[in-house]
Amino acid sequence: MKDSLKSIERKLPEGMRFYLPEQAEVITSLAKKGREVLKNWGYQSIFVPAMLPYDTVSKGLSDENVRQYYKLVDYRGEILVLRPEMTAAIAERLVGEGKCEEFPGRYQYFAPVYRHETIQSGKKREIYQLGAEFLGANKFADVEILMLAQKVLLNCEVDNYRLEIGHIGFLDQLLNELDISPKKSAEISGALARRDLVSYRQACRQLNSDAADRLMKLLDLRGGCKVLNAAEELMPVRECTSVQQLRKIHRGLKNLGLIEKVSYDLALTRNLDYYSGMVFEIMSPDLGYNICGGGRYDRLIKSLGGEKIPARGFAMGIERLRLVKEKLCLTDNDRQEKILLRCQDLSSLKTSVNIAEDLQELGYAVILENSEKLVGEAAQKKCKMIIEVDNSSEKPFNCWKSSFDREKRAESGSAENSRKFSRAEVIEYVDGIS
Numbered sequence: 462m463k464d465s466l467k468s469i470e471r472k473l474p475e476g477m478r479f480y481l482p483e484q485a486e487v488i489t490s491l492a493k494k495g496r497e498v499l500k501n502w503g504y505q506s507i508f509v510p511a512m513l514p515y516d517t518v519s520k521g522l523s524d525e526n527v528r529q530y531y532k533l534v535d536y537r538g539e540i541l542v543l544r545p546e547m548t549a550a551i552a553e554r555l556v557g558e559g560k561c562e563e564f565p566g567r568y569q570y571f572a573p574v575y576r577h578e579t580i581q582s583g584k585k586r587e588i589y590q591l592g593a594e595f596l597g598a599n600k601f602a603d604v605e606i607l608m609l610a611q612k613v614l615l616n617c618e619v620d621n622y623r624l625e626i627g628h629i630g631f632l633d634q635l636l637n638e639l640d641i642s643p644k645k646s647a648e649i650s651g652a653l654a655r656r657d658l659v660s661y662r663q664a665c666r667q668l669n670s671d672a673a674d675r676l677m678k679l680l681d682l683r684g685g686c687k688v689l690n691a692a693e694e695l696m697p698v699r700e701c702t703s704v705q706q707l708r709k710i711h712r713g714l715k716n717l718g719l720i721e722k723v724s725y726d727l728a729l730t731r732n733l734d735y736y737s738g739m740v741f742e743i744m745s746p747d748l749g750y751n752i753c754g755g756g757r758y759d760r761l762i763k764s765l766g767g768e769k770i771p772a773r774g775f776a777m778g779i780e781r782l783r784l785v786k787e788k789l790c791l792t793d794n795d796r797q798e799k800i801l802l803r804c805q806d807l808s809s810l811k812t813s814v815n816i817a818e819d820l821q822e823l824g825y826a827v828i829l830e831n832s833e834k835l836v837g838e839a840a841q842k843k844c845k846m847i848i849e850v851d852n853s854s855e856k857p858f859n860c861w862k863s864s865f866d867r868e869k870r871a872e873s874g875s876a877e878n879s880r881k882f883s884r885a886e887v888i889e890y891v892d893g894i895s
């Protein structure tokens with residue numbers, strides 16, 4: 462059995478895996494909690510097709526980005542891409558629908574995306590993303606997005622994280638003020654985007670000493686809000702819009718009491734080409750990579766044929782969040798409790814379904830079963846209660862609490878401890894022990 466399981470896993474493409482009920486239930490519950498937060502803040506659901514035309518996805522992206530994507534060919538020979546992320550496709554669709562006039566628009570989604578991540582780090586290539594996009598102008602939109610990313614984590618009861626905020630414009634301005642050639646600038650930003658610090662340092666060493674010095678110091682601009690002062694000092698001119706924008710965000714988050722887990726990293730870049738301003742990542746010390754990423758993408762809508770409209774958003778890896786919870790040994794408190802309903806013949810079926818629906822309204826999952834063996838064994842470990850239905854009796858429900866304690870299993874699972882109930886009495890009894 463184990464060997465055949467191993468061989469199924471071996472046959473899967475790298476970075477893919479099955480999620481069996483134990484894990485799948487946690488993923489579903491975390492996604493639900495996250496979606497609830499977004500819904501309460503007015504974020505409407507949106508679905509993106511799993512396969513997208515190659516042209517749509519590759520527009521405005523570097524070759525390196527496109528190389529990371531899964532490509533397929535359909536029956537006509539058209540090249541398709543398995544959605545690698547949702548933001549660009551959503552923006553393009555909204556532009557096409559003429560929705561820009563109705564902005565600000567708030568959208569949310571939950572679905573897997575596919576990328577050739579380096580699996581050595583433990584990353585998967587099927588990433589279950591919960592995302593939020595805020596398109597349109599609004600004074601507090603950046604703060605709202607950063608607040609929501611944190612509120613999603615809070616609602617999922619994860620508070621061991623760091624929110625690192627940077628700004629794409631800072632390096633751009635620095636390279637510009639230092640008069641670095643476009644070719645060299647691309648080399649430097651590229652190395653930083655890949656987090657290839659060896660190439661970054663090498664490229665910097667080839668510049669004049671002042672430029673090299675400043676660009677090397679950029680790597681140290683990490684930490685609390687004091688880093689923003691140091692960043693301004695590093696810029697050869699006084700005016701530094703990116704830092705001013707980060708200060709504004711800082712004031713907003715501080716005002717909301719959401720600054721405790723925030724730090725700044727002026728060398729932070731994201732591995733997607735559309736970002737144009739503030740960018741951020743949420744890191745968990747329990748995982749070697751980020752669980753959430755996002756930022757501003759003000760040029761994307763225009764590049765897709767719309768107007769220049771500010772936009773920002775994030776995507777959270779819900780499976781990554783599950784791993785964090787697992788590493789912290791945090792269980793998902795929201796797991797639905799089960800009641801096992803034993804119905805042995807057709808004459809009791811309708812009564813069973815009726816009582817099941819009443820119990821479901823109380824929040825329980827109800828499992829309809831007829832085998833004695835199951836009722837006596839596995840069910841007791843997983844179900845809070847067992848109810849036997851016998852429609853020939855006036856009080857058709859025979860109920861007993863099942864124990865989670867293996868030692869007491871025989872005793873608590875025995876029908877001797879059971880009591881006969883009417884429909885109303887069952888509900889009252891179950892409600893009482895909930």
Ligand SMILES: N[C@@H](Cc1c[nH]c[nH+]1)C(=O)O
Nearest residue numbers: 546548755756774775776
């Ligand atoms: N789509 C980005 C996250 C994001 C959403 N909005 C802005 N950024 C990603 O997959 O990493």
